[in-house]
Amino acid sequence: MTRLSLGKWLLPVYSALALLFLMIPIAYTFVFSFNDSLKSNITWRGFTLDKWLNVCAVQNGAVCEAFGNSLLIGAVSTVLATTLGTMIAIALVRYRFKFRAGTSLLLFLPMATPEVVLGAGLAAQFLSLGVPKDMLTIILAHTMFCISFVVVTVKARVAGLDPALEEAGRDLYGSPAQVFARITFPLLLPGILAAALLSFALSFDDFIITNFNSGAVTTFPKYIYISASRGIPAEANVIASAVFILALVIVVTAQVSAAARAKRQARLG
Amino acid sequence: MATGAFADRGADLELVGIQKRFPGFTAIEHLDLVIPAGSFFALLGPSGCGKTTTLRLVAGLEDPTDGRILIGGQDVTTQKAYQRPVNTVFQSYALFPHMTVLENVAFGLRRRKITDAVAKAHEALRLVELDHLAARKPVQLSGGQQQRVALARAIVNRPALLLLDEPLGALDLKLRRQMQLELKNIQEEVGLTFLHVTHDQEEAMTMADTVAVMNKGMIEQMGSPELLYELPRTAFVANFLGQSNLFTGPVVGETSTSIAVDVAGRSIVVPKARSHRHGGDVTIGVRPEKLSLHRDLPAPDSASNVLGPGRVTDVSFTGVSTQYLVAVPGLGTLVVFEQNRSAGPIEGEGDEVWVTWNVEHGFGLDDDPAAQTEKFVADTTTQSLAAQRRADLLTELEEA
Numbered sequence: 001m002t003r004l005s006l007g008k009w010l011l012p013v014y015s016a017l018a019l020l021f022l023m024i025p026i027a028y029t030f031v032f033s034f035n036d037s038l039k040s041n042i043t044w045r046g047f048t049l050d051k052w053l054n055v056c057a058v059q060n061g062a063v064c065e066a067f068g069n070s071l072l073i074g075a076v077s078t079v080l081a082t083t084l085g086t087m088i089a090i091a092l093v094r095y096r097f098k099f100r101a102g103t104s105l106l107l108f109l110p111m112a113t114p115e116v117v118l119g120a121g122l123a124a125q126f127l128s129l130g131v132p133k134d135m136l137t138i139i140l141a142h143t144m145f146c147i148s149f150v151v152v153t154v155k156a157r158v159a160g161l162d163p164a165l166e167e168a169g170r171d172l173y174g175s176p177a178q179v180f181a182r183i184t185f186p187l188l189l190p191g192i193l194a195a196a197l198l199s200f201a202l203s204f205d206d207f208i209i210t211n212f213n214s215g216a217v218t219t220f221p222k223y224i225y226i227s228a229s230r231g232i233p234a235e236a237n238v239i240a241s242a243v244f245i246l247a248l249v250i251v252v253t254a255q256v257s258a259a260a261r262a263k264r265q266a267r268l269g
Numbered sequence: 270m271a272t273g274a275f276a277d278r279g280a281d282l283e284l285v286g287i288q289k290r291f292p293g294f295t296a297i298e299h300l301d302l303v304i305p306a307g308s309f310f311a312l313l314g315p316s317g318c319g320k321t322t323t324l325r326l327v328a329g330l331e332d333p334t335d336g337r338i339l340i341g342g343q344d345v346t347t348q349k350a351y352q353r354p355v356n357t358v359f360q361s362y363a364l365f366p367h368m369t370v371l372e373n374v375a376f377g378l379r380r381r382k383i384t385d386a387v388a389k390a391h392e393a394l395r396l397v398e399l400d401h402l403a404a405r406k407p408v409q410l411s412g413g414q415q416q417r418v419a420l421a422r423a424i425v426n427r428p429a430l431l432l433l434d435e436p437l438g439a440l441d442l443k444l445r446r447q448m449q450l451e452l453k454n455i456q457e458e459v460g461l462t463f464l465h466v467t468h469d470q471e472e473a474m475t476m477a478d479t480v481a482v483m484n485k486g487m488i489e490q491m492g493s494p495e496l497l498y499e500l501p502r503t504a505f506v507a508n509f510l511g512q513s514n515l516f517t518g519p520v521v522g523e524t525s526t527s528i529a530v531d532v533a534g535r536s537i538v539v540p541k542a543r544s545h546r547h548g549g550d551v552t553i554g555v556r557p558e559k560l561s562l563h564r565d566l567p568a569p570d571s572a573s574n575v576l577g578p579g580r581v582t583d584v585s586f587t588g589v590s591t592q593y594l595v596a597v598p599g600l601g602t603l604v605v606f607e608q609n610r611s612a613g614p615i616e617g618e619g620d621e622v623w624v625t626w627n628v629e630h631g632f633g634l635d636d637d638p639a640a641q642t643e644k645f646v647a648d649t650t651t652q653s654l655a656a657q658r659r660a661d662l663l664t665e666l667e668e669a
Contacts, residue, residue, distance in 0.1 A: 167330050168363035170350040172377035172422070179351075182376075186367045265409075 026244060033237035040231030051234040063235045066223035073135065073219060074203040077142035082196045084143070085150025086188065092151070093158040110145045111152075118145065119212030126213060133215030141213045142206060146199040153198060157191030280341030280354070280429035280462060281306050282327065287336035289322050289486075296322040298486040300336070304479075306429075309456055309463040311477035313470060315509065319486040320466045321360075324432050327464065329353045341429055351380070356423035357432040362415045364407035370394065370418050371403040377426040393425035394418075396455065413444040420452070424459060433465040437472060449476050470510050474498070482506045498556075500543055502635045507554050514603045515554040515634070520547065527628070533599035537574045537631065544633025552634040558606040559630040562593065562616055563623040574631065576600065577623035581616050591615075595622060 032041055036048040056064035091097075092104060110118060122141050123133075131137060165187065169179035185192075207221040214222060224236055287300040297319045304310045312320040325331040327338060329350035337346045345353050356377065364373050371390055378386035394400040397417035407415055416436055423431055433452075437445045453476060456463055467473050473480050474494040481491040482505070490502040501507035504515055521536060522529035528544060529536045530553050539553050555574075567575060579597035586609075593605040593616060603624055607615065616622055 162361065162363065164359050164361050164363040165365060167328075167350070168357070168359055168365070169376075170330070171328055171355070171357045172426070173351045173380035174376070175351055175380075178380060183365060 029237050030241045030244070033234055033241045035234050035237075037234045041234045041237065042231065051238050055235050055238045058233045058235045062218070063223065063233065063239060066218045066220045067239050069135070069217060070204055070220040073138050073142060074200045076139050077146055077203045078196050078199040080139070080143040081146035081150050081199045082192060085147045085195060085199075086154050086192055088147070089151045089154035089158050090184075090188075093155055094163075107148050107151050110148045115206075115208040119209035122209065123212040133213055133217075135217050137213045137215070138210055138217060138219070141209050142203040145206075145209065146202055149198050149202060150195040153195040154188060154191045157188050161187055281339075282430055282462065282464065283339040283342075284323070284327075285337045285339065287323070287326060287338070288334045289319070289326060289331065290334045296486055297326075297333075300486070300488065302481065302488065304462060304464060306341075306462050307460055308479055309453070309465065309477050311465045311467060311473035311480045312483055313467055313473040313480050313510070314483035316468055318483045320468075320483050321434060323483075324357070324434055324464065324466045327430070328355055328357045328432055330357075354429040355432060356426050356428040356430075357434060358416075358419045358423050358436045360434040360436065362407075362419040362436070364415055364418055364422070366407055368406075369403065370399065370405050370407065370410070373407065373418060374403075374422045374425050376422065381426070389425055390421075393421040396424070396458075397421045397451070413448065416448060417451070420455070424455060424461065427459070427461070429462065431461045431463050433463060435467050435469075437467075437469070445472070452476060474510070480510075482509060484509070500545075500632050501554070502545055504552060504554075504634055504636050507632075507634065512557050512604055513554040514557060514560070515552055516600065517550060517552045519550050523547070528633070530633075532576070533597070535574075535576060537576075538571075538628045539631040539633050540629060543629075543631065545635035546633055550637075552636055553631055554634065555626050555631045557592070557604040558590070558608075559626045560603065560605040560624050561626065562595070562605055562607060563625060564616075564620070566623050567625055571628075573625045573627055575623055575625050576603070578621050579603065579624065581618055581620045581622060584616065584618055595624060597624070 032044075033051060034047050034049065035041055035044055036046040036050070038045070088103075088107070092100060119141070122137075122144075126133060126137050161184070165183055166179055169183040170176075174182065205221055207219075207225060210219050211222055211225070218226070220239070224232055227233065227236065282302075282304040284300050284302040287297055287302075289295070289297040300319075300323065302323075312323060314320045322331065326333050329345070329348060329352070333346065337344055339345065340354060364370075365376065368376070371387065371394070374393055375386045375390040378389055383389070391400055391403065394403055397420055399414060399417055399421065402410065402414065407418065410418065419436065437448050449472065452463075465473070465477060474497075477494065479491065480494050480497055482489045482497065484505050490497060490506045497506060497510050501510065501513070504513075507513035507515060516530070516532040516537065518531045518533075518537075520528050521531045526542070527538050527540050528547055528551075529538050530551055531537075532553075537553060541547055544551065544553065563577075566577070567573070569575075576597055577595075579595040579600075581593055582596045582602065583592075583594040585592045588609070590606045590608050593607065595603045595605055597603060605624060
């Protein structure tokens with residue numbers, strides 16, 4: 001009896017504590033986005049909506065510029081990495097070619113290498129090639145390490161795709177382009193989308209590799225890192241909170257609509 | 270042909286000197302085959318005999334190493350799968366999981382830009398009695414329904430040639446019978462040429478007009494199901510299509526209509542018309558259901574052959590009939606099927622029996638008995654399969 005009742009409350013309490021612990025920094029960030037701060041945003045000085053309403057006003061819009069840079073870099077690297085990674089994944093699963101095993105290994109390396117090493121290595125390479133560090137070098141670096149994650153994610157999906165489906169497409173008068181557009185791509189889409197989301201998230205919050213290869217360009221994580229020494233402005237809290245809330249809304253919407261779809265299908269079947 | 274009108278009738282399929290090699294083994298040695306328009310043709314053989322490869326070559330999913338493929342007299346060897354007037358019902362059905370049943374069926378029509386694709390797809394679904402499920406996704410259908418959708422998706426295109434790759438393999442017995450009948454009906458209704466690939470001899474015999482028995486990448490024998498069953502040409506056919514009792518011996522006597530073969534000291538008579546060879550050493554055989562068991566040595570009779578005495582070593586009751594294994598000294602074990610006309614088995618284990626059969630029921634093979642042992646031992650089917658498995662394993666290891 002005692003053991004049973006212990007089990008009854010232990011797990012919920014433990015889970016609640018774990019969640020709470022994970023939420024504290026986020027809650028702190030959110031609360032302090034409403035702080036009527038001056039230079040530093042460490043002590044509570046009173047509630048205000050100013051920072052939310054005039055988020056780009058501080059430091060001539062430096063926060064917003066950094067945020068915009070991060071969005072742009074994230075978007076471009078995601079598109080590049082997802083496109084290239086998907087093609088590599090299909091090639092690795094579907095075709096036999098020389099150095100296939102070697103290619104797989106090389107693709108795994110960026111995931112296994114410490115970011116500091118990767119960042120420093122890239123920086124050295126750009127320097128010796130005489131490539132000036134700016135937005136382009138960041139995008140190249142991000143695309144490079146995102147490809148590995150895309151390949152791993154999409155490869156699993158390609159391996160699960162019955163080759164007979166594509167053969168059926170060819171058999172039913174679909175040209176290679178039509179078969180890809182109407183059969184292969186739609187069936188791989190969930191994997192490709194997951195890979196794209198992962199790429200964007202990795203690119204958006206990458207600091208170490210970016211810091212090595214960004215030159216004068218500031219991304220959002222880099223901005224926060226630099227301002228941390230002087231005191232992060234509350235506007236940064238506003239952006240971080242907004243991103244969190246946006247992500248939350250997207251996830252909840254997706255879950256709710258998926259549940260509704262499942263319900264509808266269950267009724268139909 | 271790929272874009273354009275429907276074929277209004279089936280077309281001849283002609284394979285000329287087809288050879289297909291894969292790295293490590295040869296799937297098809299040398300294949301010549303003509304399938305006349307409008308026929309229901311079955312390629313029957315054990316797994317790995319090259320029948321599925323043949324189908325894939327015709328569909329254009331593989332390229333032959335050598336030889337030509339003609340459909341309706343037109344050489345399609347260099348055409349891609351999507352350019353050939355051929356449709357396939359895949360073994361796994363291969364229905365597109367992200368499309369509805371209707372979209373699946375309309376897929377081929379839309380690719381060929383045929384007007385009224387949706388109406389024609391509905392019509393094809395009505396033919397397989399599934400129109401009421403047109404809006405469903407394939408996962409929401411039962412195995413039998415999926416199979417019918419796969420069939421509708423293929424026949425809606427009115428291909429000159431319809432290929433069926435063991436499409437009934439995954440179904441239970443009752444559904445199989447239903448589908449076999451349905452396929453026959455559809456064929457009679459739309460008059461296509463069907464090429465059916467299966468390892469199930471019963472399926473091949475009930476459905477096809479012509480059956481070709483394939484083994485080790487070659488066709489062993491081709492003909493109507495009755496012909497193949499009654500007069501098998503090789504030991505492989507005799508044993509793959511039903512069961513056979515085979516004996517080998519020299520021809521010791523000959524009349525104008527029959528030969529007599531010495532089998533373990535007894536003279537067995539086979540009609541000349543039913544034997545492919547008439548001299549030297551021959552292999553003769555008889556089907557188990559043609560045999561009768563006797564407790565006493567039957568009176569000599571020129572119309573029947575006698576073997577024995579032998580001893581019953583096994584009795585298994587199968588419902589309609591009882592299967593006996595009879596060990597005859599010097600001959601080995603015979604298989605005998607007896608109809609269960611009375612209740613229960615007639616003979617018991619250990620009983621001494623004589624086996625007789627009507628002279629008219631025996632058959633003689635074309636196989637050279639001298640080459641026969643070698644033929645059974647060196648089963649390249651298994652070897653080629655092993656080679657294939659090995660290649661697969663190697664690539665898998667390379668991946669890891």
